[in-house]
Amino acid sequence: MPRHFVDLTEAAALPTGHFQMTARIVRDLVAHAATGVVHGPAGTGKTFAVEAALEALDALDPLARPRVTVLTFPARPTMRMIADQLLRELTGTENPSSRNRFDLTTKLVGLLATPMRLVVVDEAQRLTGDCIELLRHLHDHPKTRFALLYVGGDGCWEVLSKEPMLRSRVFRRLPFSPLDPVKVPALMRRYHPIYTEADAALLAEVDSSYGHGTMRDWAVFTHTAASLCADQGITTVDETTVHNAYALLGGGLQ
Template identity: 60%
Template sequence: MPQHFLGLADANILATTQYQLADRIIRDLIAHAATGVIHGPAGAGKTFAMQAGIETQRRIAGEDRISAHTLAFPSRPSMLRVAADLIATLTGAAPPTSRNRFQLINQLIGLLSGTMKLIVVDEAQRLNSDCIELLRHLHDHPETRFALLYVGGDGCWEVLSREPMLRSRIFRRLPFRPLPREAIPDLIRAYHPIYDGADDALLLDIDDTFAHGVMRDWAVLTHTAADLCHDVGQDRISEAIVANAYTLLGGGLHD
């Protein structure tokens, strides 16, 4: 499984509906060589769920039957940058220096045929129309055989959905959202041993004050609180531990 944020020891996977659907979406995209989107605010668990889903499919199908490649681009990359980086990702070599777009596209068509591949484009909100059209063209080409998954943060769906040629081809779409407040106590008690037996009120106060349903923020606080518990020889959090964790995290209040 992918590593928990900051290598947090003893943390359990929260098999939320979003987490389980991410696994299902990756399976469906691979099965149908289709296009999908997973999007949502930073820290909501998209990347972790995506990586876990890929590892699950590799175990099921076999490492030699699914080749997964993840790449991200700087803001508003050129078509040449996308083509060159994709070639480098697929081959493991340095990006080609050719400035001939058609030559690069022909090379990509060859690389994207044969064995099923999953191409994951992270931070997809950074793409412009030309780059999105290039990826769509490669995916639609009769000789290629790959699944295409866009993953992105705030603004991702707005960017992708503006492209009618892409939107009509989206086979699966999963918006990630913060954890629902009413589910916080049960989810977090299952997340890490330091929360075992913690009162609902304390866990909800942590969420209201610091985490706001964001999984990465819960991981940051848990990492800090677990270290503090270890320092004083406690197995579980207390109000004092939480207060000290807030102090180490800038007072516990987000700007």
């Protein structure tokens, strides 16, 4: 299982609809060598869900298991940067600076033909239209066969959907969103032991004041609250612990 944000210990992976659907989407993309997009606001669990789905691929039959490459680029990368980094990840070697984008692309076509691969582009909202077109060209090339997954935060789908050639080829798409406030207390009781016996109204208040339905915020709060519980020698978060956690997380002393 992937590590939780801030290396939170004892936390469980919540089987939310988004978490389970991500696993299905990754399997579908691999099975059909297709293109997919997982996107949504920061902190809603996209990266954790994708990492868990990638780990689950290890259970596939070796003949059906793809080789996975995960890429992350800085803001507004160039086409050559995309080609260079992808080729470097596939070969494990540096590319001579004298090689231009066209040389790199030709080499990539051969490498992406076989064996079956899954290329994951994280922070996809940073891509330019030219870079998106390069990846689409590689994916659509008659000699290549690989699955392509774009993962991104705020603005990701807006960036990708501006490219008609890509949008029309998206086989699976999953927009993440914050947790439903009504479901948060029950989910948090499954998330970490300090919430198992906690008051539902207290958990709802934490979500309203700090968590806002985002797993990253809940991880930060839980890390802080669990430390305070340990200091107090208690196993369940209470109102005092919550207010002390708020003080450590920018809420100020009361």
